[in-house]
Amino acid sequence: MNFTMEEAIEVLERTPEMLVSFLSELSYGWLTCNEGDGTWNASEVIDHLIEGEKNNWIPRLEIILEEGEAVPFPPFNRYAHINEQNTLPIKEKLLQFQSIRMKNLAKLKTLMDSYAHLELTGTHPAFGKVKARELISTWVVHDLTHVAQITRVMAERYRDDVGPWKEYLGVLKQVNK
Amino acid sequence: MNFTMEEAIEVLERTPEMLVSFLSELSYGWLTCNEGDGTWNASEVIDHLIEGEKNNWIPRLEIILEEGEAVPFPPFNRYAHINEQNTLPIKEKLLQFQSIRMKNLAKLKTLMDSYAHLELTGTHPAFGKVKARELISTWVVHDLTHVAQITRVMAERYRDDVGPWKEYLGVLKQVNK
Numbered sequence: 227m228n229f230t231m232e233e234a235i236e237v238l239e240r241t242p243e244m245l246v247s248f249l250s251e252l253s254y255g256w257l258t259c260n261e262g263d264g265t266w267n268a269s270e271v272i273d274h275l276i277e278g279e280k281n282n283w284i285p286r287l288e289i290i291l292e293e294g295e296a297v298p299f300p301p302f303n304r305y306a307h308i309n310e311q312n313t314l315p316i317k318e319k320l321l322q323f324q325s326i327r328m329k330n331l332a333k334l335k336t337l338m339d340s341y342a343h344l345e346l347t348g349t350h351p352a353f354g355k356v357k358a359r360e361l362i363s364t365w366v367v368h369d370l371t372h373v374a375q376i377t378r379v380m381a382e383r384y385r386d387d388v389g390p391w392k393e394y395l396g397v398l399k400q401v402n403k
Numbered sequence: 404m405n406f407t408m409e410e411a412i413e414v415l416e417r418t419p420e421m422l423v424s425f426l427s428e429l430s431y432g433w434l435t436c437n438e439g440d441g442t443w444n445a446s447e448v449i450d451h452l453i454e455g456e457k458n459n460w461i462p463r464l465e466i467i468l469e470e471g472e473a474v475p476f477p478p479f480n481r482y483a484h485i486n487e488q489n490t491l492p493i494k495e496k497l498l499q500f501q502s503i504r505m506k507n508l509a510k511l512k513t514l515m516d517s518y519a520h521l522e523l524t525g526t527h528p529a530f531g532k533v534k535a536r537e538l539i540s541t542w543v544v545h546d547l548t549h550v551a552q553i554t555r556v557m558a559e560r561y562r563d564d565v566g567p568w569k570e571y572l573g574v575l576k577q578v579n580k
Binding site: 227228229232233236238243244246247250252253256258259261267343350353354356357358360361363364366367368370371373374375380381383384386387388389390391394395396397398400 | 404405409410413414416420421423424425429430432433435436473481527529530531533534537538540541543545548550551552554555557558560561563564565566567568569570573574575577
């Protein structure tokens with residue numbers, strides 16, 4: 227096991243600022259390009275991250291702490307943000323993400339005030355029994371997977387522009403998963 | 404063709420600041436984890452980006468502008484930074500990258516002062532004829548591919564920690580390319 231609460235928080239608290247540096251005031255072309263029908267652009271990925279802060283990580287952790295395995299997590303709708311059509315400019319979306327993330331990290335520290343809490347278990351609707359520390363680890367890797375997604379989506383826009391170099395660029399060999 | 408000089412520069416100028424936000428003061432564990440023997444950790448990726456600023460992008464562009472197709476680019480050693488063993492702390496490496504990138508972008512704007520320059524051609528040692536705009540597009544996608552790599556390497560560290568969620572996390576399904 228590599229997980230520690232301190233190191234997990236290190237990544238979780240850096241993601242919003244990193245995305246601000248990466249995406250703020252980028253051109254429309256970069257923010258709206260995607261990998262084809264039904265795939266997300268960078269701006270929609272931020273909507274999804276906000277949705278996770280509202281309805282996934284902390285709410286599920288609270289269910290683990292309050293209900294244990296007795297009450298399964300409500301399913302998280304990974305497409306909720308698409309239906310909601312958040313039309314805010316990217317900079318405001320990023321600040322919204324940053325604000326809710328910081329509140330959630332403060333809450334995380336309050337909720338998980340003993341090592342024993344990390345081993346508490348809940349019931350995932352698809353996987354069954356899961357541990358609090360698995361949920362928090364997943365929160366971290368979920369950030370990383372979506373940063374990777376944004377870079378892949380943006381790289382795709384220049385697939386033809388790089389000419390023969392595409393052979394050397396790993397990010398152009400990954401598929402939408 | 405999606406490439407424009409303005410939009411390419413948007414990404415190139417954001418990468419250093421994004422990496423500062425992402426990696427500065429991260430724990431040793433995050434900065435030194437890799438994907439196994441012969442693979443790079445986050446800190447080594449920064450060394451490679453610095454190496455590219457010194458010996459790849461602008462030097463090759465200068466060869467295109469000065470020599471055209473007559474003189475092939477010298478091969479770029481993708482492993483040079485591994486032999487050099489840069490032992491600076493990550494924050495200093497990131498500032499070094501930021502500083503040389505900003506100088507190179509200033510140079511790029513001076514060198515490429517007409518649209519006609521984008522269509523100029525040079526000789527790549529493996530690919531043969533390449534255009535200046537393909538080289539600059541590749542510079543952009545090269546940034547993106549290495550940000551994707553860092554997220555993948557860090558995610559790998561928590562592969563077992565996420566428990567059953569690994570099924571949902573695309574970044575854990577990508578292989579080292």
